[in-house]
Structure formats: C-alpha cells, structure tokens
Amino acid sequence: MNNEEKDLNQQAPQQKNLAQQAKPQEMALDDARRVKVLSPGMLVFKRFIRNKLAVIGIVILVVMFLFSFVGPLFSPYERAQIFTKEVEEPGKYATGKFNTDPLLIGDYSSSMKSAFLLALGNEKKNGFKAGQEISFDVNGEPYTLRIINPRTDKPTCGIFGTKLIASIDIDGNMTASTTDVDEGLREFLLLHYESRSRETKIEYKGVTITADVAKVGNKYYIASEEPVALASYNIYTATLGKVAELQSDVEFLHTVSAAVMNGDTSVSYDEKNYTIRGDAVNGYLLSGPDGSGLFNITRNNRFGKISVEKTDDKGNTVNEEVEFVSTLEDVDAFLAALNEAVDTEAGSFSFDDKEYSIEKTETEIHVTNSSNELVLSVANSFDPVKTKYDDLKDDMMFRFELESAIAKNASSFAYGGESYSIVNDGADVNVLNAQGDDILMVSDIACGADYVGIELTVDFVKKLQNAMRSNEDSFTFVDQYGEETDAKINIVNGNYYVSTMQKTSLIDSRSAPSSEHLLGTEVNGMDVFTRLMYGGRVSLIVGFVVVFFEIFLGVIVGGISGFFGGVVDTILMRFVELFNAIPFYPMLIITGSVMDAQQVDAYSRLMLTMAILGILGWTGIARIVRGQILSLREQDFMIAAEATGIRTSRRIFKHLVPNVMPLLIVNATTSLGGVILTEATLGFLGLGVKYPMASWGAIVTQVNDMQVMKTAWWIWIPTGLFIMTTVLGFNFVGDGLRDAFDPKMKR
C-alpha cells in the first residue's frame, strides 16, 4: 500500500485524471481493482505489525542490538579497562619514643649489663648524686659504677673496671703487668713509695687516670680504674649542620642537579661556590666552599617499559612490551652510550641499531625510543658524604667527655685535640665543632622510620622532638624529598606514632553510579555500563550461533527423518531421543568442570560452550521439523509435486522447506531468548565466559558475593533487567510471528 501511494504521489497529475475518470464509473463487485492483492510475506508482515506487543519486541531488540554492537564505538572506555582512584589516607611514617632503657656503649657483656642494671635499680630509690659510686661485680670481678649525670630517673653512668698496673715492694723492685711501663708511672710509684703522698692522679698513656694504691703486707699494689662502658639514655644523631640544611633545601638541590646535568664543574648558590668533580659513571662529589665533601651525587636510572621485537616459536616477528632492562643484554653499554651522548650534548644517540632521543629537563634526563615511549629517566640522588663526625658519636671516650660536659653544664669541651661547644636548651643538646657546624644531636628521644625508603631528615627529628616535649599532636616538617609535609602524632602506650597523608592508588571497585560511570564500577574496577555493551555482544552472538547450529543440525536430521521415513526415521529418532535424554544442566556443569580442569583459555571455552549448547539443544528442532514434514508429505500438493516427476531435492527444497520455514523462524526466535537465559545461568554458576571477555551472565555472577548483593545494586540489578528485557523482546517477537504466520490461532 505504501508503495502504491508513493507511486501515485509521484504521478500526481495522472492520478487526478484517473480519479476523475473513475468516479462516475461504477465498479463491479468482482472487479480485480477492488481486491488488493498482497504477497503472503506482506500479509504476514501486516499481521505482525498490527500486533502491539510484537512491535514493542522489535523496538526492544533494535535498541539492544544498537546498544551492544554500536554502543561500544561511542563508549569512552575499553572493554576491560580497570579504573583506579587516588586515595589520600594517613599512612605510618615514623615512630618516636622517650627512651626508657639505658643504652650501653663500650666493651661489655650481657651479664655485665644485667649486673649493672640490677645495681642501678637497687640504688634508684635513694636517688643519685653526681660522682656517686656503686660497686658491683660480674662473675667475681669488681666493677664500679660512677654517676656522671644524676638526672632524676635517667642517670648517665660510667662503668669502670680495675686493672692491676704494677706492684712495688719495700726494696723498690717493681713488677709491672704491662711491659711498656713508662717513666711517668715509675716516677709516680717511687714518689708514692718514698713520700707516701696522697696524690693519685697520673698521666698514663696520654689519659689521666686515677690509680689506687693499696698496701698488702710489704707490697704496694697499684691498680688503675679503666672505663669499660658508658650507659646513657641519650640517642646520638649525627647532623652535620650544613649538609642537613642543604639537604632539605629544595632550591639548592635543583640548582646542583641542573648543574650536574649540564656537566658544569662548579655551581654557585647563596653567594657560595661549590665544586663538582667526577663523572656520570662513577658518580660526582659535591664539595663545599671550604673544600670539604658534602654530597655524593649518583645518577639514579629508572627504566620504563619498551616494546621490543621478538621472534616467537613459529618464527613470526611479534612486538612485545617488556621491561626495558630485561631485554637489553648490556645495560652498562647502553648507559655508557647515553652518558657519552649527554656529555657531548647530542640530542640523540643510537644503540643496538635503534635510535633514542634525549630530552633534558632542568633536573632530569628523559630517554625516549623511536616510537616516543619513555624508556629511561635519569635523576640525581644525593647522599651526604660521611664525615669524621659520624664515627665520633660511636666513640666511647668522646661520649664520656660529652656526657661529663653536659652534666657540668659546660659550654665546651675538648676531645682528641679539638674543641667542641655545646648548645643546651634544657632538653636536647646540640654539639658544634670548632667551625661552628652542628655535628651532633643528643636527646633521649628515639625515633625510627616505619618503612624502608623513608629517610628521616634532621628537620623531622627536631620537629618531632619539639612536638613530643610540648605535647603537640601535629607538626610540619621538610621530608627527604624537600617537600613540606604535615604529620600527625598518635600516642599509644608511650609510643608516638607519626603518620602523614600518603597518596595511594586503589582499584576503583564497586563505586556508585556517577556521571563518569553511568552504572558505577564492578568488583574489578571496570565500568559496568561499558561492560554491559560488550557483554551484550557476546550474549547475543552466543544466542545466534547456538540457534543457527541447532537449526542446522535439527533441519538436516529432522528433514531426512521426516522425508524418508521408515528405518532411517526410526534410527534417527532414537538418536534424537538419546540426545534428548541427556540431562541439560548436569551435563553443562560436568563439561564446565572438565574445561576448568583442562584450563581451556577464554576464547576456546566460549566456542566449546556454544558447541555444547547446540549439541544439547538441536533435538527439539529436529522433532518439530520431522513432525511438520511428516504431515506435509501426506498433503495433496506433495502428491501433486511427486506426480509431476520433479527431482527429490527440488521437492524437498522448493516445496517442503518453505512450508517448514515459518515454524522454524518462530522457534528460532524463542530459542534465542532461551539460549541467552542459559548463557546467563551458566555465567551465574561460574561456568560461563571468563575474564577479560564479558557477557551479561558473567557480569551478573558477581552477585554471588554477598557484599555486592547488599551494597552494589548497580552491578547486578541493571544487568538482570537487560537480560530480561532482551529475552522478553525475543519472546514478544516470537509470539507475534507465530500469530502472524498462523492466523487460525488468532481468533
């Protein structure tokens, strides 16, 4: 009718004429023009279109197909793109603690430490006085404990042992326990023997020691007191002031870094000149204005990913993305080539027949390959040069001097020919060398980083100590990368836990629907909406392939069986019954677990599942086709066809098959819905499509996780609705087709 109207509109004038002519002329009842002749296909179509539900079904299916097959083209996301989110959350950084255990340094054994602690504990209740002596013995040997600094409950004590130096008898004969008794000692002893003076201090081996003289019988024994160990509650932190300051000075580090990258040999900062010596391979040394080494600068190479051509088993060349280092035999050679290029200020270099270009930023070097992928980034790392002061803090005698000086509230002391000054703010003590550099920090607060990779800066330690003493719960410090960082303190059982806000990247799992993700994200952080599109593809394709397979098998077996009848029919139908008898889901579960056990990959698994669904489902079609053909075979038109003597194949394909088609189409449409349901159920049982492939069934499976069911409705409710709507669409269309093909049913 539409075509007719179009034709008429095109020939509008003619039509008018016709109408004018026709009007007066009365049409006969049996006039052929009165009867609109429609082809059988058109008839079916018109009946179909009149069915509201069928039209709704068609609309649903068109929308679903567009969604699944065209939708992904417009989706901003990939099929299996995993989304991550940056989360800033407090993370452990360091722990601080007021030290409550005396730390010993020197030559001590564990039994001595126990005896010492016991002796100290026994005297504790009486309080300590400076210079107070407590005797104790370890395994029978006498030791003396002398209080150097009587702080209320954290005294600093020296532990001294006695050592027999020499004995002298009435005759003046001296026996010394050490062979190198010097003149000073002999004189001292003789003096003592002759004049019985009370003088007990001698200069012995460069150290002033106090010697005890005891007279036993006719002999004088001279024993000296020797420092064995020092026990203190203090922690000694080396802080070479300038380095510490410079290390947290970001601008300085950048300036030096840039100079190193440029290959400069000197750099000036804050009106001071620093020199750089060395090369890229062995590292650089940065010296201060006074010529002392400040930092060892090494090149820190971070290798990126690179795509490398490889030859696979079949001899094909494939591009594979691999870690850069693992693919290059000779990393050193590569770095050498790079360094040479950097030194000669070339913009690019070639290595192993490949071109790499170098891009220098202020502080970093980026190396990219020909396809512009970042292969390597080079940055400088700074390590403070080890100074003599680092060893000094572990020197017992130095500590003796330092602790004595602190106890006496002295502002300076001398050790090893150098003088040191002390800045004491009542709690923490800073030790400066003769040049006025801050070299040591003494405090009873111990602190340590919580993770490998965190280096506590001097600034951090100082700020933490201040905060701990003033009971503040937060502070700001400069961290090892020169960044201002906020820290929070949490006190648990006397431990001061310091946490900072740390950025971590998490998989954006189960996030609620938003403008970015219309239906949120699923358990693995993939966009549900996008996965629904790709899942629809698989679900629909599975449906079509399986139904096509079913029809293919069903028509052949059913057709042969119905047309030839007799023995062929009997045999084939027993075959059909046999397949029909195989339990559907148990079989799928068993084959599913077989595939699991054989570790079939995702793609082959999909293929095999489709094949199994087809094999288990074709019998229904075969029966229908056979039944239809059996009844058609007996009808008059087939007898007539046989009588005309046309070929068997022609009889089948020209006369029988077209008559089976309507039934097949109706069946195929409804089975499509059924297969989609089965696929979804298989997915639910965990036997369906595997990652990274998606299918509606595979998406909805996540509802098995109780957490998803309770909290993440956006993953499973829309998916289920998609399945339901699509199957409903197929059922509407199938019903509509059935009514359209067989109007008798539509009374």
Place this chain on the structure above:
Amino acid sequence: MWKFLVRRILLGIMIIIFGAFITYAVIRCLPASYMEKMARQLSAGSQGRVKWQDMLEVLNKQYGMDGSILSGYLTWLGQAVRFNFGDSWMYMRPVTDVFGEVIWWSVLMNIITIIVEVLVSIPLGILAARKQYKPTDYIVTVFALACISLPSFYIGTVLKYFFAVRNQIFPLYGLTGRFYNDLGTWGKIGDIAKHLVLPVATLSILSIGSLMRFTRTNMLEVMNADFIRTARAKGLPEKTVINKHAFRNTLVPLVTVFAGLLPSFFGGAMITETIFQIPGIGFKSFQAMMQGDIPFAMFYTTFLTVLTQVSLILSDIMYAVVDPRVRVN
C-alpha cells in the same frame, strides 16, 4: 497398546544405558588428579594406615578407571544395575544414602510449588482467554512472558535482596533457623515453612508463565469449539459454559502436561536450591558435580535420565487414557 508399552519401555532402558555412557565418557575427560586427590583424602582419613598410592589403585579398580572408557563404563553399569552406585567422594557415604536423605526436601518444595503454580496460573490463563485482546489479557500475557524471560537465579536473588536483605521478613538461606532444635513440633513446621517461602516463590514465578500460556491457548481453542456454541445457543449462563463445558475440556491436555512434570518433581531445582542453600537433591548434586565427585554425578545424571524416560512413558499412557482415539493406534 500393551505391545507399544513394552516396546517403549525397552527403548527407554536402551536410552538410559546409552545416555549414561555419554555422561560417563565426558566425566572420564576429567584429569586423573581428581582420583589422586580422592585417594590422598581417603588415605589421610585412615590415619596413614593405607598408603595413598595403594588407595589410588583400589579406587581405580573400583571405578574401572584403569582400563578403557568402555570397560570402565561396563564396570560401573554392572554395579549400577545392582543399585550399587558407590560412595560419594564428597560426602564420604554411599550415594544412595545421601540421595534418600535429601530427596524429600526437594519433593516437598516441588509439591508446594506445583500447587501454587496451578492455583495461580490456571485461573489467570482462563481469565486471559475469556477477556481476549482486552487489557486484562495483555497484562496477563506480558506477565506470563516476563516470567519466562527471567533467569531463575535473578528472580531468586531479587527476592532475597528485597525480602531478606533490605527487609528481613524471610531468612536469607537454609532450611532451618538457628534455634530449630529448641522449637516444638508446630514451631519446627513454621520455621521450615518460613524458610521455604522464597524458594517456592522463585520456582512458582518461573513455572507460572508457561502453564498460564498453555491454559490460555487451550481455553481459546475449546471456546471456539462447536459444542461451546451449542451450549451458548442453548441459553446456558456464561458461568456454566465456562466452568462446566469449556474448563473441563481444557483439562485433557493439562493432564499430559502434569505427567511431564515428573522429572521436576524429583529432579530438584538445582539453581534455586543452590541460591537458597536448601539441602535438596539439586543443591547437593550441584556441589558434588562442581567438586568432580564422579559417583554422585553419574548417579544423578542417570537418575534424571530415568525420570525423563518414565515421564515420557507416563504421558504416552495418559494420552491414551484421556483420548480414546490414541488407544486405537
């Protein structure tokens, strides 16, 4: 008729035998590690008195796993005809014991489901047929189609979500509550009934659709028959026409449908039982099959095949009972 029946039964037996063979052949594709795992478990159960290698040999012999598929199958078949289906590997007991224990829960659930299904779908089907092409018909038809279009696990999960998670009206899963043993007889019945509401609702929603459509189609066919026109012409009230003349005649095809329901009576509802963790045959066999429990899987699939064959024979007989014309051929 008798000749036909005997032939049909013999054919059924053949189908059962060959069907079981196909299942067996597929199961044999499972890697041997399942047997090994089993042997190790059994060996551990005997406190090391039996070495697992010896156990493996015994098991292989017992299940005919050492020979070809055919000889293994014959071993199994030889035992199966004596109703010896072996011990379930998962439940560590004879398969038939486990079966006898759990089958009745499935049957109970299915009987309730079928009652609900009949009570809902037959009246609705008749209603739709009477009001053909009226809004009522459309609503009923769309409802029926929607029921068919839903995956069973989805209905179950949605019901669980709304009635057990968001509003805790019904229990989430299981057959009995925590305090089941402290309850009296009526309390126990009430507890189980409460646990069965959601699974039965799921199964009913699933099956209502097809029965409703079937009733509607048959009713429409009968309503167009000559004897209805006669009844109307006689001046009978519409109520009598529908209830007595039309409805009774729609029962004829329905009877054959019920004969076909036998497998679902005893076969259990695997997915629904799994979702609600009802300890019926479906749930137990699902677990067993997922674990590669060969004796249980073989038993269950064979049991289902037998059920299908019996139901086919039954519906053949029912056809003959309700329709005398069939008896002649």
